[in-house]
Amino acid sequence: MASVEKGGIEIIKNPSESKLTELGVKSWPKWGCPPSKFPWTYSAKETCYLLKGKVKVYPEGSDEAVEIGAGDLVVFPNGMSCTWDVSEEVDKHYKFD
Incomplete structure (x- = not known):
């Protein structure tokens, strides 16, 4: 499970089902x-x-x-300002810490 950090944004491509379960993603x-x-x-x-x-x-x-898409687990840092350019309709689970 490789994690890439780009522009302050952390991206984990296709995290394992066990990682998603551990984080409780489906309940977000x-x-x-x-x-x-x-x-x-x-x-x-x-x-x-x-x-x-x-x-x-x-x-x-x-x-x-920074390109993100379906199957990506993404962490945005507190205080980051950015512009989202959505090219394909987004559906996501999210959690704020």
Whole structure:
């Protein structure tokens, strides 16, 4: 289970079912959105698991996008400002710490 950190965002590609169970992902609330582009600032650390969708996240001050999609477990740090560019409808479980 490889974890990649890019632009302050941690991405775990296709985490194991046991890892998801350990975290309790299926009990987390769900959120979704259609293709769109919007700014976002994290007021707490967010861990999310994408059930479907494709997103390019542009951390503030960076021209480089961080690509996330279905099957990714992603951790966004507290205080991060970014722009979400959703190219495929998103459905995700999420948790704020």
